Amino acid sequence: MSENNVIQITETLDKPKATTDGYEIVHSKSQLFYPEYERKGELKHQTHYCPGCGHGVAHKLIAEALEDLGVQDQTILVSPVGCSVFAYYYFDVGNVQVAHGRAPAAATALKRACPDKIVLAYQGDGDLAAIGTAEIVHAANRGEKISVFFVNNAIYGMTGGQMAPTTLVGQKSTTSPWGRRPVNEGFPLHMAEMLATLEAPVYIERVALSDNKNIMKARRAVRKALELQRDGAGFTFVEILSPCPTIWGKDPVEARKWIAEKMIPNFPLNVFRDRKVEVPNNNIPPHKTVAELIEGEKRAVGDAELPLRHHHFRELGIKIAGFGGQGVLLLGQLLAEMGMREGLEVSWLPSYGPEMRSGSAHCHVCLSKDRIGSPLVSRPQVLVAFNEISLRKFAAEVAPGGTIIYGREALPDDLSIPQAQVVCIPASEIADKLGSAKVANVVMMGALLEETECLSPATAMQVLEKKVKNPVMLELDRKALAAGRIYIDHTVAIGAVTQADGFAQ
Amino acid sequence: MRQLCKGNVAVIKGAVLAGCRAYYGYPITPASEVAEAAALYFPEVGGTFVQAESETASINMVYGAASAGVRVMTASSGPGLSLMQEGISYLAGAELPCVIVDVMRGGPGLGNIAPEQSDYFAMIKGGGHGNYRNLVVAPASVQEMADLTILAFELADKYRNPAIVLTDGFVGQMMEPLDLEYREILAPEKPWAVKGTAETRKNMISSIFLEPDDLEEHQRLMEAKYIRAQQAETRWEEYLTDDADLLVVGYGIVSRVLRSAVDEARKQGIKVGLFRPISLWPFPSKALLATALRSEKVLVVELSNGQMVEDVRLALEGKRPVEFYGRVGGNVPAVEELLAKIEEQMPAAV
Numbered sequence: 099m100s101e102n103n104v105i106q107i108t109e110t111l112d113k114p115k116a117t118t119d120g121y122e123i124v125h126s127k128s129q130l131f132y133p134e135y136e137r138k139g140e141l142k143h144q145t146h147y148c149p150g151c152g153h154g155v156a157h158k159l160i161a162e163a164l165e166d167l168g169v170q171d172q173t174i175l176v177s178p179v180g181c182s183v184f185a186y187y188y189f190d191v192g193n194v195q196v197a198h199g200r201a202p203a204a205a206t207a208l209k210r211a212c213p214d215k216i217v218l219a220y221q222g223d224g225d226l227a228a229i230g231t232a233e234i235v236h237a238a239n240r241g242e243k244i245s246v247f248f249v250n251n252a253i254y255g256m257t258g259g260q261m262a263p264t265t266l267v268g269q270k271s272t273t274s275p276w277g278r279r280p281v282n283e284g285f286p287l288h289m290a291e292m293l294a295t296l297e298a299p300v301y302i303e304r305v306a307l308s309d310n311k312n313i314m315k316a317r318r319a320v321r322k323a324l325e326l327q328r329d330g331a332g333f334t335f336v337e338i339l340s341p342c343p344t345i346w347g348k349d350p351v352e353a354r355k356w357i358a359e360k361m362i363p364n365f366p367l368n369v370f371r372d373r374k375v376e377v378p379n380n381n382i383p384p385h386k387t388v389a390e391l392i393e394g395e396k397r398a399v400g401d402a403e404l405p406l407r408h409h410h411f412r413e414l415g416i417k418i419a420g421f422g423g424q425g426v427l428l429l430g431q432l433l434a435e436m437g438m439r440e441g442l443e444v445s446w447l448p449s450y451g452p453e454m455r456s457g458s459a460h461c462h463v464c465l466s467k468d469r470i471g472s473p474l475v476s477r478p479q480v481l482v483a484f485n486e487i488s489l490r491k492f493a494a495e496v497a498p499g500g501t502i503i504y505g506r507e508a509l510p511d512d513l514s515i516p517q518a519q520v521v522c523i524p525a526s527e528i529a530d531k532l533g534s535a536k537v538a539n540v541v542m543m544g545a546l547l548e549e550t551e552c553l554s555p556a557t558a559m560q561v562l563e564k565k566v567k568n569p570v571m572l573e574l575d576r577k578a579l580a581a582g583r584i585y586i587d588h589t590v591a592i593g594a595v596t597q598a599d600g601f602a603q
Numbered sequence: 604m605r606q607l608c609k610g611n612v613a614v615i616k617g618a619v620l621a622g623c624r625a626y627y628g629y630p631i632t633p634a635s636e637v638a639e640a641a642a643l644y645f646p647e648v649g650g651t652f653v654q655a656e657s658e659t660a661s662i663n664m665v666y667g668a669a670s671a672g673v674r675v676m677t678a679s680s681g682p683g684l685s686l687m688q689e690g691i692s693y694l695a696g697a698e699l700p701c702v703i704v705d706v707m708r709g710g711p712g713l714g715n716i717a718p719e720q721s722d723y724f725a726m727i728k729g730g731g732h733g734n735y736r737n738l739v740v741a742p743a744s745v746q747e748m749a750d751l752t753i754l755a756f757e758l759a760d761k762y763r764n765p766a767i768v769l770t771d772g773f774v775g776q777m778m779e780p781l782d783l784e785y786r787e788i789l790a791p792e793k794p795w796a797v798k799g800t801a802e803t804r805k806n807m808i809s810s811i812f813l814e815p816d817d818l819e820e821h822q823r824l825m826e827a828k829y830i831r832a833q834q835a836e837t838r839w840e841e842y843l844t845d846d847a848d849l850l851v852v853g854y855g856i857v858s859r860v861l862r863s864a865v866d867e868a869r870k871q872g873i874k875v876g877l878f879r880p881i882s883l884w885p886f887p888s889k890a891l892l893a894t895a896l897r898s899e900k901v902l903v904v905e906l907s908n909g910q911m912v913e914d915v916r917l918a919l920e921g922k923r924p925v926e927f928y929g930r931v932g933g934n935v936p937a938v939e940e941l942l943a944k945i946e947e948q949m950p951a952a953v
Contacts, residue, residue: 137807139814171801176667186807192797194670195809197693200663203655207627207667207675208797210651215799233663236656383646388619391648392604392785399606431778435607438780444607446778450633450716471863473777473856476937 128161130170131188138187146184150350152307152340153182156220156249156320159313161189163321164216167328173216174208176201178230180222181255199230202237205244216327218245224254227263227287234289238333241298241377245323245334248289251342252361259345263287266364286364290337294370300332302371306339308357312367332375339365400564407440407554412467414552415475419460419492420484420505425539429482430461432543432565436557437465445473458487465552480550481518482542484525486510493518503545505538521549521586528581536571537578544582555579608781610748610774611636611678614704615644616783617749618676621756622790623702624650625675627664629657629683632716633772634706637678658683662690662703669699670808672796674756678704680772681714681722685730691765692731696810698825700759702752703737704768706775707906709933717933718772718856723910726767727884734822736829738766738836739883741854745779751881753788758836760791762828769883771906773856773935829885838881839890843869847876849949850898850923852891852915854880856935857904864941873949883911888918900924902948904941907931 127133134142147153164173170191177185179198186193196204201219209217226234226248234246253271254260261271261278264286268277278286290304301323305316316338323334339361341353348356386394416433420426427448434446447462462475477497483489484505496502496518505525509515523545529538540562547555558579566572608616614637618626626641638654645652651668655661661677668675679687684705694701707722709715724730726739738758740751748770755766797806812818842862844850853861858879868875878894880887895901901923903912912927919925928944930936 171804172799174671174797174799183811186809190804192799192804193807193809194667194797195697195807195811196666197663197689200660200666200690203660203663204667204670206653207625207651207664208671210653211625211668211671211673212799217799232656233660236660240653385649386647388648389785391619391644392783395606395783396604399604431607434778438605438607444780446607447773448776450772450776470779470859471866472860472938473773473779474860474935474937476939 128158128165130161130165130190131157132190135187138184145188147181148342148344150341150343150353151181152251152338152342153249155307155313156247156316156338156340157185157188159317159320160218160220160247160324163317163324164191166321167216167324169216169324169328172214173218174212176205176208176217176219178219178221178225180225182220182222182249183256185220199225199228200233201225202230202233202242202244202246205246206237206240206242209242209244213243216245216324218247218324218327220247221249222255223248223250223252223262223264227289235293235296238293238299238335239296241332241375243327243330243332245327245336247320247323248335248337249340250289250337250365251340252286253342253345255342255345264365266360288365290335290368290370293335298333298375298377299335299371300373300375301326301334303335303369304337304339304365304367306357306362306367307341308339308354308362315367332377337365339367398564400560409440409442409465409467410551411465411479413470414465414480415478416463416465416480416482416552417460417475417478417492417495418463418482418484419458419488422457422459424459424484425536426459426484427461429539429543430463432558432561433463433465433553435561435565436553437463439557439560440553442466443468443470445470447473460488460492480546480552482546484538484542489513501550503542503549505542521545521589523582523585523589525582528585529578532574532577532581534574537574540575540578541582541585544579545586546582547579548583548586555583604784605780605782607778608745609636609778610742610745610770610776611706612640613745613748613781614678614752614768615640616781617752618702618756619644619648619650620749620783620786621674621753621788623674623676623756624648625668625673626650626652626677627655627661627668627675628677629655629661629679631680631683633708633718633775634678634680634683634704636775637704637706658686659690662687662694665701665703666690666694666697666699669694669701670697670797672793672798674700674702674760674790676702676704678706680706680708680716681710681719684722684725688725688731691737692729692733692735693810694765695731695735695737695825696733697808698763699808700763700765702755702759702766702768704752704770707769707771709931715933716772718906718935719931719933720771720855720857720906721908721910721931722769723883723905723907726769727886727914735825736764736832736884738762738764738832739769740766740838740881741769741883742774743855743858743879744774745777745781748774749781749783756790758832760793762832763795764828769855771856833885836882837885837887837890839887840879840881841894842877842879844876844878844894844897846874847897848874848899849902849945850876850878850895850900851902851904851941851945852878852880852911853904854883854911857906860936860938860941861904863938864945867938867942868945868949871946873945875945875949880911886914886918888914891915891918892920892922895919895923898923900926900948902926902928902944904928904936904944906935
């Protein structure tokens with residue numbers, strides 16, 4: 099294959115074409131380049147790259163490979179920030195120019211939007227190995243099926259010769275004027291080796307534009323990367339050691355020599371990865387149309403709303419509080435769901451915090467016949483307090499004539515809540531006796547429904563049946579709901595309510 | 604169908620209906636449920652969900668997908684949005700449509716995860732570099748989280764510009780009934796996109812204009828579309844403003860508390876009405892001025908130290924006194940607190 103490629107070029111050289119202005123074209127430019135660089139402005143016939151710059155060669159290798167693969171119409175080139183920011187002047191393919199360092203991120207999304215197209219990112223060393231280190235590592239690690247061409251010339255070119263992450267130890271730049279000192283600037287970054295530690299990439303090679311032999315190797319590497327992408331193989335990466343005569347302060351010939359003598363010993367040429375990678379493709383989500391998705395949601399919601407039920411309130415604000423893990427937030431959600439099914443406007447607003455142990459949790463539930471203004475219940479008519487801390491914290495907020503459902507057998511001796519009626523129920527103990535402390539919140543719900551009659555227990559069961567898939571748990575919930583209600587009936591009957599004063603509503 | 608739904612999840616349900624099939628994001632409280640819902644729903648309907656390595660990567664993935672012409676979105680909260688600002692500037696400069704959701708939390712810095720409205724300047728005035736605008740809508744309910752997300756996609760495509768859904772931790776975390784019916788929403792053709800096809804081969808997505816004249820011309824064209832948006836896309840809601848002596852102004856969660864406070868104040872005979880901007884950019888300045896001129900004075904309430912109030916003052920051109928009341932740090936005023944502020948402005952007629 100490589101020999102054929104060499105022959106092709108020789109053939110081109112053998113057939114010089116005469117042009118009208120007397121010049122002879124000894125080697126025609128790839129059809130993949132624009133014939134004239136209109137986007138560049140006035141000087142349409144030459145690139146903006148300096149004499150002896152490696153970008154021209156790298157461009158040529160890529161363009162010829164794309165042309166030979168016949169994918170010009172299928173190609174999207176992502177150009178970076180740096181000297182090759184203007185790659186779109188030259189490549190007659192779809193072009194996307196992106197922010198500094200982010201080409202692999204943009205290419206990721208382009209490839210996923212156009213999975214059967216050829217997407218390549220072309221980046222320099224500042225772009226890829228400094229500001230964009232995270233993007234290249236993660237695109238490679240995800241195994242994005244893109245090709246990344248990394249032009250490493252050990253210096254920042256476009257900004258005028260500052261130190262690059264790949265600048266050699268001792269190499270002078272405008273920002274390492276004494277030569278790169280590892281004690282201050284660290285060592286050169288070896289991107290090909292770094293990426294080769296990842297599982298997903300299928301092909302990683304470092305090549306150099308130091309002499310014709312190495313350029314031909316680079317040519318093969320570029321082709322191989324693009325062919326692998328065409329075949330859907332996976333992430334491909336070619337690092338190209340490239341001359342920058344202008345900034346290095348060398349003539350083009352010396353610059354090439356410098357690659358051979360200085361860069362290659364630091365950045366050894368090698369194929370770091372060339373293997374097929376089997377990526378497991380399991381846990382595939384079922385495919386649905388949007389209409390089917392909405393249908394599924396409808397089924398999950400279940401039957402239409404219940405016939406309108408009479409509610410004795412215009413608006414009811416409920417606050418529920420306890421420890422995280424007691425089912426505080428869930429109880430609020432169940433009440434909101436029930437209210438919705440009974441034709442009310444509802445809102446549920448949680449306290450939310452970092453996910454950590456032993457936090458307190460509370461939520462606000464509004465049930466209303468009208469559009470709900472504030473979902474924040476600052477003066478609850480009903481407080482459901484699972485523990486003493488919550489009771490002490492929120493009891494004073496309860497509106498005059500309001501109700502408190504307290505999840506303990508009795509109020510603390512020192513606490514007086516004159517404005518509200520307090521109902522005590524040892525919910526955890528009742529839940530434990532039923533067989534699971536988990537249903538304490540449903541015991542509390544039973545007490546709440548029995549005491550306030552704000553929503554129907556039948557609706558509660560309808561919602562629980564929808565939400566609780568495990569039949570054993572559902573049976574426990576049914577018992578818990580009943581137990582909460584019975585306890586309230588019983589307690590009221592024997593006059594054990596702590597503060598009889600609060601009864602008047 | 605009415606379903607009880609979380610605000611952050613409603614965003615994704617709206618996005619699915621809007622034909623969005625690409626989500627690139629990074630988790631952050633209190634916005635993470637947006638990404639979680641996208642991870643659940645998008646793959647099912649043939650879309651893409653990728654958890655990016657950072658918000659910087661997310662927004663540049665959004666840039667890539669938008670370049671290919673697909674409806675794409677991301678969501679985050681304050682600190683994440685700060686990281687995205689460079690990308691948003693690029694998106695605006697390259698005229699790429701996308702939807703970005705900011706579920707605001709307390710700042711500056713790490714701040715906290717409780718609700719604030721302190722990203723107003725960053726989102727409305729443009730937190731990134733250069734002359735550009737974001738199209739910004741501000742939902743105040745779970746239903747609007749879905750509906751305004753759909754609208755945001757339409758606006759983004761119509762003006763080829765990033766659109767922001769600016770909300771807060773409370774609206775994102777709360778649950779309310781969501782009415783969602785299937786309907787076909789077709790995204791417009793995007794002949795400018797780069798899709799790796801013969802027809803789009805000559806297309807180029809870029810925000811570079813090296814020549815000053817070229818960049819000026821580009822910016823003039825952008826300005827022209829922003830002027831069109833200002834004429835066509837202002838949205839707001841009024842409540843009991845016809846006879847209001849005092850006009851209260853607030854958006855998002857604050858407008859909900861204000862609405863309750865207005866009801867309470869009316870019970871006491873205080874004539875107060877509510878003006879709620881729904882589009883924050885373009886700001887409904889003309890409508891606000893017309894409404895405010897019927898009142899004696901204006902009270903602006905925000906979960907900030909005074910950001911939107913600047914736009915209210917600009918809109919009113921000094922024609923009515925504007926008072927400001929703000930809570931910050933994640934504190935959301937209670938109805939009673941705002942009622943007291945209203946009473947301060949307008950002692951009840953005896």
